[in-house]
Amino acid sequence: MMEFRSYPDRELLAMGLADALASDLKNCLLTHDWVSLCVPGGTSPGDTFRMLSGVALDWDRVHVFLNDERWVPEGHDRSNTSLLRATLLTDRASKAKLVPMVNDADTPEEGIPALEAGFASELPISVLLLGMGADMHTASLFPGADKLDLAMSADAPILVPMRAERAGEPRITLSRRVLADAMETHVLIMGDEKRTVLERARNQDPMDAPIAAFLKDAVVHWAP
Numbered sequence: 001m002m003e004f005r006s007y008p009d010r011e012l013l014a015m016g017l018a019d020a021l022a023s024d025l026k027n028c029l030l031t032h033d034w035v036s037l038c039v040p041g042g043t044s045p046g047d048t049f050r051m052l053s054g055v056a057l058d059w060d061r062v063h064v065f066l067n068d069e070r071w072v073p074e075g076h077d078r079s080n081t082s083l084l085r086a087t088l089l090t091d092r093a094s095k096a097k098l099v100p101m102v103n104d105a106d107t108p109e110e111g112i113p114a115l116e117a118g119f120a121s122e123l124p125i126s127v128l129l130l131g132m133g134a135d136m137h138t139a140s141l142f143p144g145a146d147k148l149d150l151a152m153s154a155d156a157p158i159l160v161p162m163r164a165e166r167a168g169e170p171r172i173t174l175s176r177r178v179l180a181d182a183m184e185t186h187v188l189i190m191g192d193e194k195r196t197v198l199e200r201a202r203n204q205d206p207m208d209a210p211i212a213a214f215l216k217d218a219v220v221h222w223a224p
């Protein structure tokens with residue numbers, strides 16, 4: 001069943017969520033040689049990542065990768081990888097291994113074969129954090145996107161290229177089956193609008209509200 005955790009402000013949310021992710025990672029590390037942490041990009045997770053990066057755990061046994069990436073070079077101000085390097089893969093967490101989700105290919109379609117080879121041994125995801133846009137997209141699973149059917153299907157590949165009007169640049173995303181297979185799932189949302197949108201999404205078809213595909217056993221973390 002979905003659990004909803006409400007925090008009085010965004011700083012406490014970042015602390016509480018970092019704590020929850022660290023605790024899940026530590027638990028998984030008790031029984032596995034290495035574990036994976038799959039995280040969103042976008043504007044919401046920066047403070048959580050900064051707090052998590054200072055937590056003492058066996059970071060050299062943690063493999064980190066994104067839910068999705070915008071097909072822009074690293075260093076671009078829209079690059080989720082750059083956000084990750086600047087906010088999560090610092091301090092103690094600089095020992096974690098980053099599994100790349102972007103390369104030098106001109107398009108996601110050309111880049112995917114090499115990237116997918118790197119993901120095959122990283123699954124299933126141990127600890128998953130998802131974000132959500134106000135249009136109910138999560139990762140780069142956008143309502144109305146060109147390859148949404150494929151990305152949401154039971155036999156989807158690990159990585160799917162994605163283009164959508166609201167996405168801006170071309171994207172690459174983990175598919176639904178890969179994300180839904182995670183052992184622990186957390187969702188991070190902030191603000192009244194996203195809370196209302198998430199409540200609405202719960203009763204909708206995931207093809208219209210992709211976040212709905214991941215809420216059943218998720219812990220949702222929210223602050224105004």
Ligand SMILES: O=C1O[C@H](COP(=O)(O)O)[C@@H](O)[C@H](O)[C@H]1O
Binds near residue numbers: 042067068130137
């Ligand atoms: O484009 C993206 O958007 C979502 C939500 O981002 P936010 O800025 O509203 O927090 C994010 O989860 C996803 O990873 C990212 O690529």
